[in-house]
Amino acid sequence: MYLYNLTLQRASGITHAVHGNFSGTRTQELVVSRGRSLELLRPDPNTGKVHTILTTDIFGVIRSLMAFRLTGGNKDYVVVGSDSGRITILEYNQAKNQFERIHMETFGKSGCRRIVPGQYLAIDPKGRAVMIGAVEKQKLVYILNRDAAARLTISSPLEAHKSNTLVYHTVGVDVGFENPLFACLEIDYEEADTDPTGEAVHRTQQTLTFYELDLGLNHVVRKYHEPLEEHANFLISVPGGNDGPSGVLVCSENYITYKNLGDQPDIRCPIPRRRNDLDDPERGMIFICAATHKTRSMFFFLAQTEQGDIFKITLETDEDVVTEIKLKYFDTVPPATAMCVLKTGFLFVASEFGNHYLYQIAHLGDDDDEPEFSSAMPLEEGDTFFYAPRQLQNLVLVDELDSLSPIMACQIADLANEDTPQLYTVCGRGPRSSLRVLRHGLEVSEMAVSELPGNPTAVWTVRKRGEDQYDSYIIVSFVNATLVLSIGETVEEVTDSGFLGTTPTLACSQLGDDALVQVYPDGIRHIRADRRVNEWKAPGKKTIVRCALNQRQVVIALTGGEIVYFEMDPTGQLNEYTERKEMKSDVICMGVGRVPSGEQRSRFLAVGLSDNTVRIISLDPNDCLTVRGMQALPALPESLSVIEMGGQEGSENEPRTLGSLYLNIGLQNGVLLRTVLDSVTGDMSDTRTRYLGSRPVKLFRIIMQGNESVLAMSSRSWLSYYYQNRFHLTPLSYESLEYAAGFSSEQCPEGIVAISTNTLRILALEKLGAVFNQVSHPLEYTPRKFVIHPESGHLVVIETDHNAYTDDTKRQRKMQMAEELREAAGEEETEVADRMAEALLSEDLPDSVFGAPKAGPGMWASLVRIIEPIQGNTLHTIRLDQNEAAFSISLVKFANQTDMDQQHLLVGTVKDYQLSPRIVDCGYIYCYSLELVHRTEVEDIPTAICSYNGRVLIGHIPNLIVDIKARGQRVFVSDVQESLFVLRYKRQENQLIIFVDDTNQRWVTTSCLLDFDTAAVADKFGNIAVDPTGNKALWDRGLLNGASQKAEVIANFHVGETVNTLENLEMHMRSEHPPLCGRDHLSFRSYFFPVKNVIDGDICEQLNMVDQAKQRSISEDLDKTPNELSKRLEDIRTRYAF
């Protein structure tokens, strides 16, 4: 038995972000690391939307990421420091839409180890060298250069090791074209390690050390070091050479200091603090991330504090000697792991937790009344400046990227009564946390809905001229009339379009350069640009029943199965082909592809007949109207669509690569078939099947991100598209539609116009590639767990935050501070103090924007919330007292109650809990039915509660029980460090007996019962294991997505598929297509325990990304064709997941 692993939702948190021109064009792009995958994002400077261009799984942990550019180059490269013990340099290849590995140099062991470099990366700003460093001791410098063919070269490593030294941060110093220089924050622990009195550790000072790479001598020297007054956490490199004074800004607790190799006096400025802050007064303040913006004439830095406040930092210089640091409060955004200022005037903020944002920088904060703080202002030692945070003033939010990270808990249920269940996840941290309802499907944004007179049957859009960018008319057909709407600022009816309004329409299209064509049951109407109309009338008593058309060709089927073919000649005249084709049975549907660019016609016509076949008919003049191919169908066809998919968008210097032709067949039984159509012979091969819904499938060709895709409509609407080297068939999260067409206007360049009963809707799909669409409802504190009340479908969530105040305490603290203000004021100042106190009390900054105040360790805020998940209404909240924290929740039916079916809600809380070392005052278990019934006091933390045969199990024994699940008489208990136990209750002895334990001691975070004998557990190192109740682990796999992704993973695995082919495929993929950053795939999956009986679908699915020749050689080794393999992969995916 094997298990097959598929990632449904990729990690959405961002750990690193860098910006540059990676595709070599002048577009500003971002490369972000999502932990174990790399993503290329392209913010559109016009719309401000961020588009994901490429996502690559690297099967390794990305620890650091940097972008660099060789001197005089126009393209940025990416350097990745990962856990592979190798340094990797990647280049983005736009034609293939792939990252290509240019260099990979091995320097050490794999894994995230203390002395193996990879944790820190620093780049010489001129792109001449890169330093890769470990947390301790090791630092390596590689020289980057070009060879004669202008290819990037990398030298052998130069060592800059220093033992017994810890490194906090490294950065490349901008020294212009002098020898490359790197600055490191270091601390030497040797003395502290050997001094038993413990005094040495206080004497030990952090040092700022500069390493110089001597390009002439080809070695690295420790050039200069100086001790720092307080411990710093990171460095910002200051532009040098011709652009600025060079040197570094040292960001330490409460201070920011400018230093430059000791040549210049230090300039030091305290980090300003919020006025009247409720934070623990003992806390210091540090900068957590920074971004630099540099133009030819100026530069500035944006640095963010822990509270999320951004400061704009500028340096005053006097002939390249820095004289002053100036700080100015800029704006407040969520605390970030990385910020990037783009040259196009955007600020990208990769939030630590929760959604990421793209802001437009509207003002630089130069001429507002915000006070500017300067290092030159006199201040007493230990004193600082104060400012008041406010709403955004300089930044304008333009786009938001959804991030589920961290998922604290997840359950699957159908509470909304849609036939497919939804995923209920509680995500986020503190005041930015949320309950998100995920549904499989593409998010649809509704741009407009308008009512029509009567129920239309079909809709199309046409342009007036072939080269028009946007559509001109929307044509709506009714049973006995046709309505023409023109698209402009508004959409309104027109009568002078030339279309015949008194008849239903079968199809219409733009024809040639500037003509239009309308096909209606009695004929074809060809409308020339000068309003001349040519009509072709259907002969005798026959009418046109079906038609297919594109920009140059019109094919119609008359009653009785006769097919007539028209083609446009160079003068713009529609000419009928001399012969007609008689089909043996009725024509049900027809389809013809778009005219390929540079050609006269589309070569093939696909015809669906009532004898359950599809025939391919040639339209080539040599053998016009002869049948080229035939495919039998399992049911009657309903609709056909021939489209080209899989091509790559062209760029300036690279032409568009052609995709292949696909024939999509919608059947009347709700099945969609997709067949490859050979563009020369017309042969059909490699059919993929998918059931879409209960109604006949209608197909519409639309344009999505510049490529053709198919909108398939059954009882649900689906979009079949090619995105990032993979076919996607995703349902739209929208009510069912009847007919649709592509739509393009200035406001909505790529939309859909659709009809549903008597309304006309304009829709847009923006988040292509997203598997789930989400609805988000805000919560107050970090959600911990939740239960679903099955009768009402409501959720009960417990939210708990460490280091936080409850609302009550916050109010009290404010009152207290106002009181202190008044008392501190002298006689004359009472009025001022009163006003300030008043202002303090009335001030109301939402925590979700400005962050909750940090109360200090051991302070807890917690609440229990009942929420209706569909609308997101909170029905009831129970706020716990300060320092009482809820940790477990369960719904229980007690056997000894008179009403056996009465549900009781049990909440386990703890009072005065200290995290490290763990000290607990006492715990409580609250029991609610309609009101609080009972409060039980217990000694320790009740960390898990579970209903068990009319009784309740409470876990509060050491080490720490994290989860209890019960089924029948069995109890599955997960311990925080001793893995899983299976217990049974003996009624006679009133005892719980452990009858199964695990040989591997796992640090379990969550568990899930698969059946009576099997449980899946996830541990905090990111392993998933399935334990049958023998005492050995059946299978295991290393480092999945880490703790933040565990809930998803459980939903991900499907037991019991024997897949031998894939096992071999996985082996081949490992050897033929090793992960990008050089981590060995097998050892990555076996990070902590050897992987066993699991096939990694994620690597298998990369088959489609491998080039054709390799695909062929892999598949030959497996005695299969590449198509068979990829079909197999797709089948597995669609059968069990989506």
Next chain:
Amino acid sequence: MGDRYNIHSQLEHLQSKYIGTGHADTAQFEWCVNQQRDTYASYMGHFDMLNMIAIGENETKARVRFNMMEKMVQPCGPPPEKNED
């Protein structure tokens, strides 16, 4: 005898190259210090562990990382007095 000598020098090489490699006289303190430093380094390298701790403590990731670096200097307090005999 050459073999044994060789193994000895190999061990010494390992000990100098990889900090924390044990030897016959490794004391509890030294072992603990190395273990703690290794652990902190691993936490900082694995973004998911850092996330988890940051959520638990409700601090920013940069602060958690900074705290860990600070703790790495002397994770187990001062070393015990050395017995001279």
